[in-house]
Amino acid sequence: MGRRTDRRRLVQVTFGADRVSARERSETVAVEEPLEIRVGGESLTVTMRLPGDDMELVHGLLLSEGLIRHREDLMVARYCADTDTMNVIDVTLADGPRPLPVSAQRSLVMHGGCGLCGKANIDAITASVGVLNSERRVEAEVLRALPGRLRAGQQTFDRTGGTHAAGLFTATGETVVIREDVGRHNAVDKVLGWALVNGHDAANDVLQVSSRASFEIVQKAAMAGVGVLSCVSAPSALAIDAAIDTGVTLIAFSREDRLTICSHPDRVLLPGSREPLHGAAGAGA
Structure with a gap:
């Protein structure tokens, strides 16, 4: 495994009440490499x-x-021997080469202005996995504690301040797995990949992410069958639309003192209540 952190000489500028100072210092930074x-x-x-x-x-x-x-759909995954670094992985699918699905064409080989509208992307997900119908309920008290539990597992962030994290947690708040990466999407992929490789059913878990709630994060949760996705920052309109249509309960602005339910609030239980929340979360203005 390559290095996860490195050292760099940087200049720190400090603004005081009556003066501005600058000093050179050595800082630990997160390593970023292509794969x-x-x-x-x-x-x-x-x-x-x-x-x-x-x-x-x-x-x-x-x-x-x-x-x-x-897991069985992927026959072999190995680092390529024809390169000088551990930055190329070649996989062999069990049923051989296949054309890319629409969602993969959008996110893997196309860029902004690719011509696919948001609704087409959502339809591609629901066509692949259907609409999630997990009946798992999660207490709001559990959800409010998850950002702190995720943060406690961010060892690389502690050293660098430069990584995102994603984690799977049970409906009662126990940690299943936490992974870090410089990219929020990669951190989610690592967590969901861990579940796939280890035969873990994540359908009844909560996916907590240290980032905003983007369409791609909702897409990944839906494709993995995760019913509750919680993010510490803001949602996009397309992320909310995707969560509504795919059956994902999307939590945004997840903090210790508040959280915002963007879709399917019936999976969330308030303290002292056994009845799920109801409402038109995610409806357009």
Whole structure:
């Protein structure tokens, strides 16, 4: 495994009440390196990531993009021997090469202005996995504690301040797995890849992420069958639409003192109540 942190000489500027000072200091920073993923020898995508847990990242990315559904769908994943670094992984699918699904065409080989509207992307997800109908209920008291539990597992962030994290937690708040990366999407892929590789059913878990709630994060949760997704920052409109249509309960602005339910509030229980919340969370203005 490559290094996860490195040292750099930086200049820190401090603004005081009556003076501005500058001093050089050595800081620990997160390592960011490219990982090329090949399928059958053909390049699929290149993602920038924090080295480590690469096989989990590959499994999670292929799962969330609809190229595999089960651990057995991926026959072999190995680092390429024809490169000088551990930055290229080639995978062999059990049933051979296949065309990319619409969602993968959007996120892996296309860029802004690719011509697919938001609704087309949501339809591609629901066509692949249907609408989630997990009846698992989660107490609001559990949800408010998850950002702190995720933060407690961010060892690389403690040293660098430069990584995101994602974690799976049980409905009662126990930690299942936590992974870090320089990219929030990669951190999610690593967590979901861990579940796939280890045969863990994440359908009844909560996916907690240290970032905003983007469409891609909702997509990954839905493709993995995760019913509750909680993010510490703001949601996008498309993320809310996707969560509503795919059956994901989306929590945004998850803090110790508050949280915002963007979709399917019936999975959340308030303190002292056994009845789930109801309402039109996520409805357009």
